Amino acid sequence: MRWKKTVPVIAAAIAGACIALAAFALTRGSSTDAALASASIGSSGSSQPAQHRGTILNADGVTVEIVLSEKADDARLIVYPSVNGQPVNSGVSVRAVLTRFDGTTENIPFVAAGDRFTSTQPIAKPHVFDATIEVTRNGKPARFAYSRADGTVTLSPQQTQAAGIELQKAGPANIASTVQMPGEIRFNEDRTAHVVPRVAGIVERVAVSVGENVSKGQLLAVIASTxxxxxxxxxxxxxxxxxxxxxxxxxxxxxxxxxxxxxxxxxxxxxxxxxxxxxxxxxxxxxxxxxxxxxxGPLNQYELRAPFAGTIVAKHATAGEAITADANLFTLSDLSTVWAEIAVPAQHLNDVRVGREATVNATAFDSTSGGQIAYVGSLLGEQTRSAPARVVLPNPDRVWRPGMFVNVSVNAGQQSVPVAISDDAVQDINGVPTVFVGSSKGFVAQSVKTGRKDNRVVEVLSGLRAGQQYVAANSFVLKAELGKGSAEEE
Known part of the structure; x- marks a missing residue:
């Protein structure tokens, strides 16, 4: 019968190896229940098979299988209590105290449904917490420790230093508030003229072409006029x-x-x-x-000359053509300055005011220029419910061309926000703004809702409290490490 004595020894060795492998898997915060069970404290394991692919724990004669149901935006804790392998629900109540990685606690009530007890409220992400689950049967409580560490990245101090990861505390900040609107480059109408001859006659000669730069007083055309x-x-x-x-x-x-x-x-x-x-x-x-x-010269010869220096942007004169006194023969514009015209929605009229600084960016190529709001209309358009506004831009190199589409950012002043973080700290993970938060379990990928921002900091509306430590620099390293862990689990 020596082989009967050998079986428990082999089983114990296999169990020890499994525990070691599970502890190794915790390096990246595995999301499997088997690995998380090894992180539980104050509970003993069980050889009873997990019927629901959960974590089985024993305490005070009560066995529970704990499962975190992974449903989109509705993850719930489910507890299956049993005694001697038989489900029990009569005279049984379940409640839990969940302690998150940031120290906040939640009291989680459960409701019975058949042989299981389900939390009445969803368990919000990230699923990084320690939970004490209390199962009371016939007035006698049994407590179980259950932990999760999903979406965590663990690095040694040496790895953290080598990666250049820097921690800062979230807190209040002043954000340079900006209003961004689409716009279009237009002629500076204060320096654009439709040149008319003022006399009727016949065009004898045209001296300039479209696109030609002319000086003040330069001859444009000669007209014979009776x-x-x-x-x-x-x-x-x-x-x-x-x-x-x-x-x-x-x-x-x-x-x-x-x-x-x-x-x-x-x-x-x-x-x-x-x-x-x-x-x-x-x-x-x-x-x-x-x-x-x-x-x-001759009495009937009229010389049409440029009223100011500029560029011929349109020509409607041909030699031999009969013209009237009010005919628009040329359009002359001084392109050394142009207008960036925008439509300001009603809700931003208090932010976009005359004299405020604005930055204009071209959409077709990399070009930026600054100027001031020179005009804001007093009336709203009946269809658009917006007011016209414009920025006067210097254009010495003729980079800005009328008709070009641009993006205009108007500086609306400094605004104080209660919680802000470095703009470099925010990473996009599966389309969700995410910040890595330092904790005792490692770096936790915490989704956040962001608000106003400038080129330095971004406002956090939810997901992070003032005083919490977050990764402010090189958080992309943690994002890459988290992606490796997800790929390995698949």
């Missing part, structure tokens, strides 16, 4: 009449001073001189209104 010829003739006639009247006035004044002619003749000559002066000045002002030279 209207201009009439006005110049009118001025020449008035000037000659004025000269004759001036001569007559001086002669009559001399004769009157020498008492040769009557004073009436002198006064009449004086009136005629003043009338001639008025007629001449009127003819000269008519030509000035046309921006036409008084005496330059």
């Amino acid at each position: 209207d201009l010829a009439d006005r110049r003739s009118e001025l020449l006639t008035a000037e000659r009449r004025l000269a004759a009247t001036q001569t007559l006035y001086e002669r009559e004044r001399t004769l009157w001073q020498e008492r040769i002619s009557a004073e009436q003749d002198y006064l009449q000559a004086q009136v005629q001189l003043r009338e001639a002066q008025i007629v001449t000045e009127n003819a000269r002002q008519k030509l000035s209104a046309l921006n036409a030279a008084v005496n330059r």
